[in-house]
Amino acid sequence: MIYLWKDWKEQSRGKGIWLSLGILILISLFVFLQARALPAEQGFQVFLLSLHQMNIFILPILSLFMSSFSMIQEKEQKTLLILLTKKESFRSFLVKKSVSIQLITLGVFIGWYFLLAIPSKLFFEFEASYFMAYLVSVITLILIFNQIGILWGSICSSRMQVVGANLFTWFFFIFLIDLISLFYLPHIHYGNVKLFSFFYFIDMVHTLNFFLETQLDLFPLEHMSRMMEKMVWLPPSVFLIIDLIFWMGLSFLLAMWFGRKGNEND
Amino acid sequence: MKTWGFAAIFFMAALFSTDVHANSSLQELVNQTPVNGVITLENKTYEGNLVITKPVTLKGSGSTVIKGDGTGNVIVVKAPGVHLENLTVKNSSFNRNTAEEFAAIKVHTDHNVLKNIVITDSYHGVYLSQAHHNEVSDIQVTGKSVEEIAGQGNGIMVYYSNKNKLSDITIKYTRDGIYFEKADDNVVTNAHISYTRYGLHYMYSDRGHMTNNSFVANTAGAALMHSQNLVLTNNLIALQQGTRAFGVMLQSCDDSIIQDNDFYQNQRALYIDQSSGNRIEGNRILQNQVGIELWASSMDHVFTKNFIDKNTAPVIMIGGQARNQWNENGIGNDWGTGFPLMDLDQNGIGDHSVQYKSSLNKLIEENELVYLFLKSPAIGIYELIGKFLHNQNVMVEDQFPLVTKQESNPLPWVTGFTLLLVGYVYMKGRRKSQ
Numbered sequence: 155m156i157y158l159w160k161d162w163k164e165q166s167r168g169k170g171i172w173l174s175l176g177i178l179i180l181i182s183l184f185v186f187l188q189a190r191a192l193p194a195e196q197g198f199q200v201f202l203l204s205l206h207q208m209n210i211f212i213l214p215i216l217s218l219f220m221s222s223f224s225m226i227q228e229k230e231q232k233t234l235l236i237l238l239t240k241k242e243s244f245r246s247f248l249v250k251k252s253v254s255i256q257l258i259t260l261g262v263f264i265g266w267y268f269l270l271a272i273p274s275k276l277f278f279e280f281e282a283s284y285f286m287a288y289l290v291s292v293i294t295l296i297l298i299f300n301q302i303g304i305l306w307g308s309i310c311s312s313r314m315q316v317v318g319a320n321l322f323t324w325f326f327f328i329f330l331i332d333l334i335s336l337f338y339l340p341h342i343h344y345g346n347v348k349l350f351s352f353f354y355f356i357d358m359v360h361t362l363n364f365f366l367e368t369q370l371d372l373f374p375l376e377h378m379s380r381m382m383e384k385m386v387w388l389p390p391s392v393f394l395i396i397d398l399i400f401w402m403g404l405s406f407l408l409a410m411w412f413g414r415k416g417n418e419n420d
Numbered sequence: 421m422k423t424w425g426f427a428a429i430f431f432m433a434a435l436f437s438t439d440v441h442a443n444s445s446l447q448e449l450v451n452q453t454p455v456n457g458v459i460t461l462e463n464k465t466y467e468g469n470l471v472i473t474k475p476v477t478l479k480g481s482g483s484t485v486i487k488g489d490g491t492g493n494v495i496v497v498k499a500p501g502v503h504l505e506n507l508t509v510k511n512s513s514f515n516r517n518t519a520e521e522f523a524a525i526k527v528h529t530d531h532n533v534l535k536n537i538v539i540t541d542s543y544h545g546v547y548l549s550q551a552h553h554n555e556v557s558d559i560q561v562t563g564k565s566v567e568e569i570a571g572q573g574n575g576i577m578v579y580y581s582n583k584n585k586l587s588d589i590t591i592k593y594t595r596d597g598i599y600f601e602k603a604d605d606n607v608v609t610n611a612h613i614s615y616t617r618y619g620l621h622y623m624y625s626d627r628g629h630m631t632n633n634s635f636v637a638n639t640a641g642a643a644l645m646h647s648q649n650l651v652l653t654n655n656l657i658a659l660q661q662g663t664r665a666f667g668v669m670l671q672s673c674d675d676s677i678i679q680d681n682d683f684y685q686n687q688r689a690l691y692i693d694q695s696s697g698n699r700i701e702g703n704r705i706l707q708n709q710v711g712i713e714l715w716a717s718s719m720d721h722v723f724t725k726n727f728i729d730k731n732t733a734p735v736i737m738i739g740g741q742a743r744n745q746w747n748e749n750g751i752g753n754d755w756g757t758g759f760p761l762m763d764l765d766q767n768g769i770g771d772h773s774v775q776y777k778s779s780l781n782k783l784i785e786e787n788e789l790v791y792l793f794l795k796s797p798a799i800g801i802y803e804l805i806g807k808f809l810h811n812q813n814v815m816v817e818d819q820f821p822l823v824t825k826q827e828s829n830p831l832p833w834v835t836g837f838t839l840l841l842v843g844y845v846y847m848k849g850r851r852k853s854q
Contacts, residue, residue, distance in 0.1 A: 196636055196659060200685065207795070332798030339793075340786045347789075354792070363795070373661045377569060377617050377639045381788060382663050 157254040161224060165258055170223065174216040175262055181208045182270055190277055198278035199370045202288045206366050209292060210359055213263075214327065217299035218306070218320040221255045225307020226316050244414045248308070252406065256300055263296060264289065287369035291362045294398055298358050299323075301405040308413030331357050344381055351385045358397040365390040446470055446486070450478070456501075468494040468511075475501035480508070487511045493526040494542065497551075500529040505536055512542035514571070521573060523547035524561075527554060534559065544573035545594065548581040548603075557587045563594035569617065574599040578606055578625075585609075591616065597638070600625040600647075608633060618643040622650065622673070630655060641667045641686070650676040658684040663791040666691040667708070670698055670718075677701070683708060687791055689731070692718045701725050709733070709794035713784070716740040724748040725822070729756025732794045735816040736781050752820040763823045774821040777814050779806030 165171045185208060189201035228234040228251070237247055267289060274280055306319040335354070342350045355361050367373035368390050375386065388396075446466040453459050458477040461484040468488040472478070472495065488494030488511040495509060509524040523544035525534060529551055536558040539545040545561030548554060561575040575591030576598045578584060582605050589611040591597040597613030599621045600606060606625070611633040613619035619635030620642035622628060627649045634656040635641035641657040643666075644650055650673065657667040667686040668678060675697045682704045683689035689708040690700065693715040702725045705711045711731040712723075716739035723746050728734045734755060746752055750769065761770035780803070783790045793799065806812045 199637075200659070211797070329798045329801060332793055332796040333801055336783065336790070336793055336798060336802050339783060339790055342787055342789060350789075360792070367661060371615065372637055372659055374615070374637075374639050374665075376565075377664075378662070379664060379788060385789065 157250040158257060161251075161254040162258055164224065164227065165220070168223075170220055171259070171262055174220060175266060177212060177216070178263060178266060181205075181212060182266070186270070186273065186277075195279055198274060198280060199284060199372060201274065201278060202284055203366065203370060203372065206288065206291055206362070209295060210362070211328065213292065213295045214299040215320065215324045217259060217296050218303040218323055220259060221300040221303030222307035222310070222316045222320055223313070224255055225251065225304055226310065226313055228307075229311070230313075245410055248304070248406065248410055248413065252301065252304055255304065256297060259296055259300055260293060263292065267292060284370050287366060290369075290394075291366045294358065294362060294394060297398065298401045298405075301402045301409075305405040305409040305412075308409040327357065327359050331359075344384065347381055347384050348387060351387060354385070355388075355393040356397065356400065358394075358401060361390065361393045361397050365394045450474075450476060461507075468509075469496070470494065471496045472499055472502050474499045477503035477505070478507070479503075480506035482506060484508065485510065488513070488524070488542075491515075492520075493522050493524070493547075495525045497525070497527040497529055497532055500531045502527075502529070503533045503535070505533075507536075508538040508540070510539065510541045512544070514543045516570065521547070521577075523573065523577065527551045530554065542573075544577045545575045545591070547577045547579070548584060549577075549579050551581045552583050554581070554584045555587075556584065556589070559586075559588070560590045561594060562592050563616075565593035565615065569595060574621075575613065575616070577601075578603040582606065586611065589613075591619075596621040597635070599623075600628060604628070607631075612636075614638060620644075622647045626650070629653075634658070635660070635667070637661075639665055640669060643669045643671070644673040644676065645669070645671045646673070648674050648676065651679070652677070652681060653679045655681045656684070657681055657686065657689070660686040662687060663788050666713075669693070670695040674698065678703060682706075683711075687794075688713045692721065694718060696720045698722075703727070705734075706730055709791065710736050710784075712736070713738065714742070714744065716742045719743045721745065722748050723753055724751055726753040727756065728753055729758065729824070732799055733778055733780050733815075734758075734776055736778060736784055737813070737815050738781055738785050741814070746816055746818040747820040750820050752818040752822060754822040754824055755818065756824055759821065761821060761823050768823055770821040770823055774816075774818045775814060776816045777807070777812040779803060779811040779813070781813060781815065782811075 182205060185201060185204045189197050189204060238244060271285060302323055303320065306316050310316045310319055364373065368375060378386070447470055449459055450470065450472055453476050455474050456476065458479060460479045461481060463481045463483045465485040465487050468486050469492050470486065484506065485508040486494060490511050490513055492513050494512050495504065504525065512524050513522040515522065521544060523546065524539040524542035526547045526549060528549050530553045532554045534546060534556045539559070539561045546556055546559060556576065563572045563575070565572065572595050574596040575594040576586060576589065578598065578600045580602045582603060584606045586598065586606065587609045591613045592615050594616050597616045597619040598608060598611065601623045603625045605627045608630045609632050614636045616638045618640045619638045620630060622644045624646045626647055629651045631653050632655065636656065637659045639660065639662050641660050642652065652668065660667050665687040667683045667689040669691040670676065671693045673695045677699045680702045684706050686708045688710040689705045690712045692712070694717045696719050698721045700721060700723045705726060705728045707730045709732045711728045711734040713736045716737065719742040721744045723744065755774045759774045762772065763769065764771055
């Protein structure tokens, strides 16, 4: 609770979270105005999908910067040193810090989307299950990239390092994986598509797209080719849970391992 | 003794009435009705199955249900001039181990009218079999959306049936929405078909007209195959996603007109293969992954006055260039904001041609999984790399492109308003802290 209160004060005074929220509001309103031109029946699905496609660009970078800067601030202001000398283990610090960062960012961003649901209900044929699926995709995106940000904040020793790591992470997930996949695609055939599927779906950006499109009834999983049936060997929601556990778990473990080492060296 | 006597009579009457099947009572009712007579049914469930062998009118009263026994067709029309109105028809057989495919309403004759009918729990919805000049309107068919393709029939099946009029139709969760086989000169208007395999499926059927319909969120909007002289105008064809999805497919479909339709957010808006002589005019092809996928086996098509904008790839040619016309009488297509044009003489035609090159065609030809990546921002970089490595091929060259009309963009207004709001909140916060 103390961590939550401390982080909330730091984040809200630092203005970073409000600036991020401002960007999100701006994009949401723009997409909303564009989607209003669509027929009401399908407008809501297209609106949510378009918002998601924008989120894929924006939310990872915002989450990465907010969480990693929060961690690096603990180092710069020596609060981490004070906390660790007060018989707080690095693991327990990391758990509390992760929980507080996740709760604050989720609270602010998800709060905005609940507000956005009000005009959506007025202008579109609002479907609660679609909205919930969208929220699940936003929450997953924030949780994973916050945790990766916490990892970079734990490992890096300066803000410049953190900026570099964040930008690389963003570029890696948004561009690089797809670019490599596109060049490798001619070598994929029925025999090795399951292996390719593993690498495809471990990228949470792909899984989230797939999850949301199927949940919004826009991507039918019926009438697929044999190749695609072999590619989608688990339900998209299961792929999503695997990604969430894998990326959050991996980021936490690496942060604990390298972060503790770094602090011992300091 | 007298009381016992009445009780016995009452009991016998009750027993007798339950012995007469509702099925046979509805059938008897129809049988007893004179030719061209009108039967008004009550607001209750009548049990089918029913065979109509004389021209009669069968009218429901708002919530009249005819429920089949699940062993065959619920209603079979074997006489011409039958009217069926205001009914809910349900529960046909789904048995596929017989020579016949069953339906809620099967029509074998001409000049019938089917109006305001809701169909559920049936293999096919309405089945016109060698039935001509029928009017089918205000029909709502909801299928079971089973995973196996053959497990569910079509919303409306038009088989060897000509000159029928289908209007005001809503179909969901069936195999195909409306399926035509060897059926010529049929007209479909105001049909709304979603969550099916093919919204509209034409096989060996000529001169069909489809106007003011919407095909949304199907695996494919309209599959027009082995047919000629079809006309598809003013339809909304949107949100057909999935790796093999398309808005409209023309396969071995010749001399048809695709005009003034809206193609929006489809995996491929138009997919044309082994077809020739089609006219694609005045369509709005927006925000699809591929605007037009044209196979080399297709030729002699005319593309004019189309608005093709904000697609990941506006045109993809597979298997090489074919003989197609991208303008007619000096009027080409509007290629949108992605292809800026000069129009110094202000005649609405660009001062130079539009040429679109891409390296995606090879990928699409080689692997269907490429469709999973067409929304990725990496596609832009892939195309850029292809450009530098001289890997790109010319997909389309339009000598007379139309100049894009400017549409109002809300972004500057929204940005300005938000910045003002943020500034106001920030200033207020500062004053408060001071």
